[in-house]
Amino acid sequence: DTGVSQDPRHKITKRGQNVTFRCDPISEHNRLYWYRQTLGQGPEFLTYFQNEAQLEKSRLLSDRFSAERPKGSFSTLEIQRTEQGDSAMYLCASSFFPQGIGNEQFFGPGTRLTVL
Amino acid sequence: AQSVSQHNHHVILSEAASLELGCNYSYGGTVNLFWYVQYPGQHLQLLLKYFSGDPLVKGIKGFEAEFIKSKFSFNLRKPSVQWSDTAEYFCAVKNQGGKLIFGQGTELSVKP
Numbered sequence: 001d002t003g004v005s006q007d008p009r010h011k012i013t014k015r016g017q018n019v020t021f022r023c024d025p026i027s028e029h030n031r032l033y034w035y036r037q038t039l040g041q042g043p044e045f046l047t048y049f050q051n052e053a054q055l056e057k058s059r060l061l062s063d064r065f066s067a068e069r070p071k072g073s074f075s076t077l078e079i080q081r082t083e084q085g086d087s088a089m090y091l092c093a094s095s096f097f098p099q100g101i102g103n104e105q106f107f108g109p110g111t112r113l114t115v116l
Numbered sequence: 117a118q119s120v121s122q123h124n125h126h127v128i129l130s131e132a133a134s135l136e137l138g139c140n141y142s143y144g145g146t147v148n149l150f151w152y153v154q155y156p157g158q159h160l161q162l163l164l165k166y167f168s169g170d171p172l173v174k175g176i177k178g179f180e181a182e183f184i185k186s187k188f189s190f191n192l193r194k195p196s197v198q199w200s201d202t203a204e205y206f207c208a209v210k211n212q213g214g215k216l217i218f219g220q221g222t223e224l225s226v227k228p
Binding site: 033035040041042048097106108109 | 120125150152159213214218219221
């Protein structure tokens with residue numbers, strides 16, 4: 001399968017625990033995006049990377065959240081001291097830059113986080 | 117602020133009915149517009165996109181959308197829906213930085 005993959009698909013954790021999610025983008029894509037989707041809402045942008053550089057972070061991304069893409073390939077999103085409000089689907093997408101006609105973001109299946 | 121608004125939260129249609137889902141955006145720059153679909157249990161997939169040129173764009177599975185600049189709209193249409201079109205549909209605009217700004221989504225239920 002050459003699409004975007006995410007691991008794990010589901011994560012249940014207790015409030016206060018740390019969690020880490022992984023995203024593997026499509027191999028030739030140099031941009032990687034993280035979004036969060038809560039029930040009944042569209043995905044909301046969290047952050048994105050071009051290669052290993054983190055170029056933008058949303059104000060939604062509190063200091064408990066950190067994302068990395070150390071070698072410009074896979075990325076991790078860590079949430080420290082989870083809160084019940086962090087329960088959501090975390091989506092990863094990748095694309096190729098420079099953008100132009102035909103470029104689009106391809107989404108992974110998401111990681112569903114439940115904080116008890 | 118950039119935003120996308122989808123008018124209908126839940127639409128219920130019978131098979132063979134025509135579909136139109138509304139989408140309005142607020143963005144001052146050059147617009148790149150998208151419709152994504154999420155079938156039950158599956159990930160987001162691109163239905164169609166508008167970058168420039170012909171404002172009527174055709175996508176997969178018989179869907180089309182029309183970009184009307186004066187109305188800041190990008191409505192999705194399909195002349196005859198099928199039960200398999202049951203899904204959630206998201207309109208999105210891409211800003212200069214490349215991130216997508218999504219609407220809240222429209223859940224479409226098609227009765228067989």
